[in-house]
Amino acid sequence: MQITLKDGSKKEYDHAMTVLEIAEDISSGLARMALAGEVNGEVVDIRTLIETDASLSIFTANDPQGLRTIRHSASHILAEAVKRLYPEAKLAIGPSTDDGFYYDIDGVKISDEDLATIEQEMKKITKENAPFEKFTKPREEAIAYMESLEEPYKVELIRDLPEDAVISFYSQGEFVDLCAGPHVRSTKEVKAFKLMSVAGAYWRGSEKNKMLTRIYGTAFPKASELEEYLHRLEEAKKRDHRKIGKELGLFTMMDEGPGFPFFLPKGMVLKNTLIDYWREIHTRDGYVEIATPIMLNRTLWETSGHWDHYAENMYTTKVDEEDFAIKPMNCPGGVLVYKSEPRSYRDLPLRMGELGLVHRHEKSGALHGLMRVRCFTQDDAHIFMLKEQITDEIKGVVRLIDEVYSMFGFKYHVELSTKPEDSMGSEEDWEVATEGLRSALDQMGLDYVVNEGDGAFYGPKIDFHLEDTIGRTWQCGTIQLDFQLPQRFEAEYIGADGEKHRPIMIHRVVFGSIERFIGILTEHFAGKFPTWLAPVQVKVLPISDKYFGYAEKVLAELKEQGIRAEVDRRAEKIGYKIREARLQRIPYMLIVGAKEEEENAVSVRSRAAGDEGSQNLNDFITSIKEEIVTKAIRASVIEEE
């Protein structure tokens, strides 16, 4: 047989060999490091026997597949430790994840304090150095086997496999688990691991099912890598927008309104500055702006379909015996504005923006700082257009979103979400709409993943996802194509033929929700907002109260030039004032004393570069204004504390 390796080289063998044996043939070093293989594109255990011609890759801990193997084995060790300590535990599933592994368990009460004990038991198991061994059974025998071990979840998993499936198991010592593999050679190879947390998780991911106990852990090839990972997590926590939002006085949450953020003065500056920028680019791109009421009557929401499809999330109230709902979306109001006067095909595309405050009753457990709230401002816009304008309009929006995200230096990924189970409209409309979005993405050459069944109830969507500080992704921008609302509201335009036609509608947001976007911004910049966005751009720090007069003069000139500035008038030493201003992440400190007053100068200390020395005040104003106008991002050259 002929084996083709990763690098294209070929090896010939006259008998069947395992992946490990081939690794040994290549080099003893590789054999020592080998954790998993990939035969003809399928990830396999290193003990897998190869009998015919095949392409082969061998993975070590340096490959993602190798790391996953270690973590998967770690999850089995976790399961064994749990079974030793809690023999009544029933095992569900235990896969590896992007940054660790978990095991779902039923029938036990395990809390955070128990993790240390379980971890100790795991250490013992790794010391025992039990080899992982694979064996298989036909389906019926496998079911009987798992029934004999009293593992009902495993029985259910096997029952879902096809009749003729050969079921594989892995054992390590006395412990056996249903598993497709691959695994490392023996428990000793799982060296650096840590149990992270315990949480609930639904069996098979459905809230209709029982909630199991999930133990999360992580594992790495080396202890130093584990340490580094834990350190990174600690660092990431410092960037959490909830922590920084509190420290910088951006926003706050109150018991009186769970999920309804209060914006504090500094947060409001940030929000308004983002909005100013938003208006600037939307005016440039030919949008007009409207505002529609926050509350509209039931008839409207019945027409739009929200009353039937979004009832759980709407806040409703009665006024003069009539049902009203606080808007969870801006679109119906937007359509009413469209309909408020006759429209001609010459008016299209009509791009109508609205900074709409929407309220949605999100489940209590879903709330998360500014990322997931119950009321938020969408930087919405509805574009009404002709069929032949669809692709250009979508491309225009994609470009706009990319422009904004790129300016902040965000990495994002794109998803195309298709028809969900609960939806309205015909199959054909969904087909056309989905293809419209798909072709725009394809034409622009954008990478995207398809998210089946994740569309809005009225149409498919393109979603733009941004990452927070610990790698969780949040949907921000979205473009949704909608054939339904124009029909339901009988929106029309007069065509060139003098007849009435139905326009097509796009819903789109760039920031998504301004609240969420501020959360992402805060974590991305760790509170060190670019100068144009910083709530306080300059802090004037007089050396002592003798220079308060000059400090006030500097402040007045800065304000005159539209720069957001403050003076620290406290009777404190300069080092103390600098420390405070730094903690507030203020981009520029201007230190003023006798020398500066004499020369009409300021000593500049920047967040990005530290002490920059003395400068003429006018020169400083010119350069900071330049930085603000160009929305520049100055990278920090100073070591972080």
Place this chain on the structure above:
RNA sequence: GCUGAAAUAGCUCAGUCGGUAGAGCACUUCACUCGUAAUGAAGGGGUCGUCGGUUCAAAUCCGAUUUUCAGCUCCA
């Protein structure tokens, strides 16, 4: 909503066996008038999330409830 955990001064947190509350920072006042990450001293500030129970006595034990956190589910 579900599972688990937490809630003590404006903030970060300590408070052991149930005996009536403590630190640092912040704030106020006074002194210092200062040159690039914390000057010193004094002072004010708490129904220990809320409601109920056990007890001679509850921040502490028990129950309910609210909010927050982690994860699941759901979403911008």
